[in-house]
Amino acid sequence: MKASAPKPKWSDVSAMSSTTKSYWAQWDSLLIQDGVLCRNWENGRGDRCYLQMVVPKAKVPDVLQLYYSGCSGGHLGVKRTLLKIRERFYWVHCRDDVENCTSYAAVKGPQIRSRGALKLYNVGAPWERIAIDIAGPFPETESGNKYFMVVMDYFTKWPEVFAIPNQ
Known part of the structure; x- marks a missing residue:
């Protein structure tokens, strides 16, 4: 947001939510393009740069629905879905929302399957049990x-x- 406003002081932001603090920490990567808040993001390998639209929390379910139910969607698993979303969109705790998406969980099922509890039998003599x-x-x-x-x-x-x- 280099062109529109100076970066707020930490003392003004420190009492706010963790989401606000996260966006404050990324201030230099944020910009407004055509009236939309965006973020410049370089992938982990450093070989690609993306302009991501910053998604308001209220619109996160719509983005997840787009990737899981849209014609280009499908249930690709957490890692690949996260990579696809990050090519175009950004919001704080994106990974958590993708991992906990009910649409994803319904198709993939639980990642850790619970097993029945094993029972301990106290035996005091041979051939008792x-x-x-x-x-x-x-x-x-x-x-x-x-x-x-x-x-x-x-x-x-x-x-x-x-x-x-x-x-």
Whole structure:
């Protein structure tokens, strides 16, 4: 905003929101073009420079909708969607909004799948508690067995395996 107004003093901005402070820190990268607030941004590798439109918080859902549901959209994943958005738009906490987008989450599902809680069993003596599982089918033996029944003692971890003809 070099042409329109001088940069406010930190003492004027320090009591404001973190978003305001973030824009204040980027003051030299901001400019007004055709009545629209924009930001000059150089990508992480330093090989491209973009003029990004600064998006008001109220319009963020519209931009996300454009990238997820528009004809050029699609659910590309967080990284690629973020790269595409940053080619044209900017707002503070853009990454958080892309990661938490309900449209994205509905299609991609949870990133960390919760598993059932494992239970600890207190066992005080051998063969007090056992686990049994059936493995197979395997090639049939001469005695007609195709499966194995595996029995494991919880206390000693001792396995016993028995050949059986069927489940």
